[in-house]
Amino acid sequence: MPAISARGLTRAFGERVAVDNLTFDIAHGEVFGFLGPNGAGKTTTVRMLTGLIAPTSGACTVAGYELGFDNQRIRRAVGVLTETPGLYDKLSAEQNLLFYAAIYELDSRTAREQVQHYLRMMDLWDRREHLVGTFSKGMRQKLAIARALLHNPQIVFLDEPTAGLDPEAANVVRDVIRSLRGEGRTIFLTSHNLHEVDQLCDRVAIFRERLLRLDTPANLRAGLFDTQHLIEFAGAAEPWLATVRALPFVREASVEDRVLVISLQEPASQKPALIRALVEAGAEVQNVQDRQYSLEEVYLQLIRDGATAGLKKEMS
Amino acid sequence: MRKVLAVMHKEWLELRRERWLVATTLLMPVLLTGLPFGLLSTASASTTNLGPIADLPMFQGFTPDEIVQIVLLRQFLVLFLLMPLYIPSTIAAHSIVGEKVSRTLEPLLAAPLRTGEILLAKSLIAALPATLITWLCYAIYSIGARFVAISGRVYTEVFTQAWLLAVILWVPALAMISVALGVIISARTSDPRTAQQLTKIVVVPLLLIFFAQLAGVLIIDTIVVAGTVVPLVLLAAGSLVVATRLFDRERILIRWN
Amino acid sequence: MKLLREIWIIFIHSLRVALRNPMTIIVGLLQPVTWLLLFAPLLKNLPATAAFSPEEAINIFTPGMLVMLAPITSLFSGIGLVVELRNGVLDRLRVTPVSRLAVVLGKALRDLVVLLLQGVLLVAVAWTMGLRIHLAGILVGLGLMMIVGLLMISCSYAFALILRNENAVASIANVLLLPLLLLSGLILPLELAPRWMQIAADFNPLAYTVEAMRALFTGRFDDTVILNGFLLTTALAVFSLFWATRSFRRALA
Numbered sequence: 043m044p045a046i047s048a049r050g051l052t053r054a055f056g057e058r059v060a061v062d063n064l065t066f067d068i069a070h071g072e073v074f075g076f077l078g079p080n081g082a083g084k085t086t087t088v089r090m091l092t093g094l095i096a097p098t099s100g101a102c103t104v105a106g107y108e109l110g111f112d113n114q115r116i117r118r119a120v121g122v123l124t125e126t127p128g129l130y131d132k133l134s135a136e137q138n139l140l141f142y143a144a145i146y147e148l149d150s151r152t153a154r155e156q157v158q159h160y161l162r163m164m165d166l167w168d169r170r171e172h173l174v175g176t177f178s179k180g181m182r183q184k185l186a187i188a189r190a191l192l193h194n195p196q197i198v199f200l201d202e203p204t205a206g207l208d209p210e211a212a213n214v215v216r217d218v219i220r221s222l223r224g225e226g227r228t229i230f231l232t233s234h235n236l237h238e239v240d241q242l243c244d245r246v247a248i249f250r251e252r253l254l255r256l257d258t259p260a261n262l263r264a265g266l267f268d269t270q271h272l273i274e275f276a277g278a279a280e281p282w283l284a285t286v287r288a289l290p291f292v293r294e295a296s297v298e299d300r301v302l303v304i305s306l307q308e309p310a311s312q313k314p315a316l317i318r319a320l321v322e323a324g325a326e327v328q329n330v331q332d333r334q335y336s337l338e339e340v341y342l343q344l345i346r347d348g349a350t351a352g353l354k355k356e357m358s
Numbered sequence: 359m360r361k362v363l364a365v366m367h368k369e370w371l372e373l374r375r376e377r378w379l380v381a382t383t384l385l386m387p388v389l390l391t392g393l394p395f396g397l398l399s400t401a402s403a404s405t406t407n408l409g410p411i412a413d414l415p416m417f418q419g420f421t422p423d424e425i426v427q428i429v430l431l432r433q434f435l436v437l438f439l440l441m442p443l444y445i446p447s448t449i450a451a452h453s454i455v456g457e458k459v460s461r462t463l464e465p466l467l468a469a470p471l472r473t474g475e476i477l478l479a480k481s482l483i484a485a486l487p488a489t490l491i492t493w494l495c496y497a498i499y500s501i502g503a504r505f506v507a508i509s510g511r512v513y514t515e516v517f518t519q520a521w522l523l524a525v526i527l528w529v530p531a532l533a534m535i536s537v538a539l540g541v542i543i544s545a546r547t548s549d550p551r552t553a554q555q556l557t558k559i560v561v562v563p564l565l566l567i568f569f570a571q572l573a574g575v576l577i578i579d580t581i582v583v584a585g586t587v588v589p590l591v592l593l594a595a596g597s598l599v600v601a602t603r604l605f606d607r608e609r610i611l612i613r614w615n
Numbered sequence: 616m617k618l619l620r621e622i623w624i625i626f627i628h629s630l631r632v633a634l635r636n637p638m639t640i641i642v643g644l645l646q647p648v649t650w651l652l653l654f655a656p657l658l659k660n661l662p663a664t665a666a667f668s669p670e671e672a673i674n675i676f677t678p679g680m681l682v683m684l685a686p687i688t689s690l691f692s693g694i695g696l697v698v699e700l701r702n703g704v705l706d707r708l709r710v711t712p713v714s715r716l717a718v719v720l721g722k723a724l725r726d727l728v729v730l731l732l733q734g735v736l737l738v739a740v741a742w743t744m745g746l747r748i749h750l751a752g753i754l755v756g757l758g759l760m761m762i763v764g765l766l767m768i769s770c771s772y773a774f775a776l777i778l779r780n781e782n783a784v785a786s787i788a789n790v791l792l793l794p795l796l797l798l799s800g801l802i803l804p805l806e807l808a809p810r811w812m813q814i815a816a817d818f819n820p821l822a823y824t825v826e827a828m829r830a831l832f833t834g835r836f837d838d839t840v841i842l843n844g845f846l847l848t849t850a851l852a853v854f855s856l857f858w859a860t861r862s863f864r865r866a867l868a
Contacts, residue, residue, distance in 0.1 A: 124464040129462065132371070141364060
């Protein structure tokens with residue numbers, strides 16, 4: 043049984059549909075990236091999956107419990123880092139954690155051990171007696187993550203864990219996520235930081251009110267665009283444009299920045315023939331390489347398509 | 359129950375840091391308990407005109423000075439019903455809206471806590487101190503009044519067993535009613551100011567008692583106390599249940615982002 | 616004039632923010648009416664004391680209620696400011712050349728408009744319950760009430776800016792409210808109290824305002840208590856406004 047299994051999960055606020063017909067399965071131990079622009083419905087999704095708000099329609103199981111029937115059990119089984127850290131400013135770091143440890147019904151010895159463990163892990167042990175009101179944004183975020191982990195949940199929801207952090211704090215948070223992954227926990231990570239999702243996640247869902255695409259980062263990159271070959275010459279590239287266009291298996295060719303950009307019908311088998319044809323025509327080929335698309339380009343393309351599709355849907 | 363205690367402990371730690379809140383919570387009962395003594399030390403039939411009140415049949419057989427003392431001492435007893443309503447209202451009004459404004463409510467709602475547990479803890483932390491303070495002040499008042507009273511029969515006329523019973527039983531019930539109302543308002547509003555302002559309405563019904571007693575319409579005896587305790591406790595418990603029912607987790611989260 | 620324009624801009628902005636939560640305003644408006652409706656049966660059944668007859672009660676009570684309305688609602692105004700202070704709304708003002716006085720007055724104006732509506736509503740309901748109306752007197756009286764409102768709002772803002780904690784502001788408001796209410800003759804009939812307490816009540820500035828208000832309601836314009844009440848209340852309002860503005864300057868420095 044998957045750790046999280048959503049079927050047609052939908053949430054509307056009045057007329058506005060915030061999350062539309064979301065279906066996916068997340069395996070145990072998977073790091074699942076949930077990527078979308080601000081206002082795409084990521085927080086609403088996390089709130090639904092953690093039983094904070096009810097879906098308008100659809101069904102979902104989390105940690106084997108049915109959402110809407112076993113919310114109390116779901117809350118106990120998962121850890122949540124909410125959109126805002128939500129720590130008590132007038133309590134010390136330690137008091138904040140001990141409070142939540144008591145709510146999750148850890149016995150007092152385990153509570154103290156866990157609190158110490160995570161405060162050390164987050165590098166906050168020396169500041170444990172300081173009021174959270176005096177903490178920096180990064181320290182708060184680390185403390186809030188510690189709070190989400192205290193009761194050793196098997197499923198952890200992290201809603202924008204690095205948003206608004208300085209690069210150093212963001213790196214610490216990413217290291218924490220990596221180590222959680224090493225412990226075999228299931229992680230649901232929302233973000234609008236592509237690089238972060240690319241680095242950390244096994245699979246990525248690109249989301250904007252609807253699920254636009256769901257795959258591994260590598261497949262996402264490969265699946266959306268053709269592979270393009272970039273060929274550099276000793277001299278200008280323009281003269282060779284006509285040569286390659288004449289070849290029957292070249293789909294597209296253009297010149298960008300003195301570099302010839304070519305798409306082939308079957309890249310793997312046709313690339314050698316392409317180079318041979320150029321060399322035979324007298325070209326001095328200096329360098330040949332494949333263009334790598336960043337996840338960002340994939341993402342922007344999908345979000346744009348998603349927006350157009352949404353617009354079409356609205357107009358029809 | 360452990361979770362309720364945990365929330366109460368957390369509330370307690372937070373409240374301790376509210377110096378102004380603590381100071382004023384303590385100052386108010388001191389003022390209210392001190393006021394009658396200051397008044398009584400100078401009050402007599404020659405300085406206080408009770409008008410037709412002094413002619414009420416229940417005062418037959420008392421001297422004019424005694425009547426003034428009885429009326430004043432008895433009127434001030436109502437302040438000990440005001441305290442459990444007024445003292446906890448600030449904390450109660452702040453209870454939910456405070457967590458909304460500081461954005462600490464979402465993780466709390468995401469934790470395995472039932473709404474009833476959150477509200478019970480927040481109500482108790484407001485109602486308990488108010489109850490204890492009121493009881494203490496009543497003890498001081500009733501002991502101090504012994505020295506101020508010009509005759510023994512003034513004292514026994516005012517400090518009846520019925521009033522002792524009323525203070526013991528009514529005070530915690532009134533505190534819980536006031537707090538439950540405050541929590542409802544606090545949960546339904548997104549503006550701390552409105553919450554504070556609206557909760558002050560709890561003192562109004564008390565004025566009914568104040569005037570009714572002054573007019574001699576209401577005499578608080580054992581029968582009145584015994585007859586009202588059960589309805590009051592039911593009202594207190596009922597208000598808490600209503601507060602829990604009215605606590606709309608979703609609405610609170612959505613309205614706040 | 617620049618100041619007036621700035622006040623207007625701040626006023627319109629804060630009114631717009633307030634209107635996002637219309638329920639709050641509606642409930643706030645109904646609050647004094649609720650008080651009056653709860654009090655009315657009480658006043659009817661009051662035994663004829665030396666002070667006034669039951670028929671007189673509504674005429675004595677309404678002006679007092681109008682004066683107390685200002686602290687009951689306005690003393691809590693600062694709480695909203697604390698929230699704005701923490702959310703960084705006020706920080707944005709820091710970089711603007713807007714006069715700090717305009718900020719105080721603009722924000723206060725919104726609360727004063729709500730207060731005025733409450734006052735009008737209160738008088739209207741009291742009229743249906745038998746209040747004798749002296750139109751000119753009541754109009755001037757509403758003006759007096761707004762001055763009390765400005766006094767209370769300014770004090771509340773000053774507390775808010777100095778303490779920066781909504782619980783502290785609420786606590787102080789509570790503590791001030793209780794003696795103001797107890798000693799204003801509104802709840803405790805002062806006639807019952809000995810000299811001692813009447814002297815204490817004389818130190819309650821609002822006692823003079825209540826007297827002035829009662830004179831206005833009966834149209835006794837030649838009564839000196841009106842002038843005294845106005846002068847004292849206005850002096851206090853100006854002083855507290857100065858205090859609030861100074862606190863603003865410090866908070867945004």
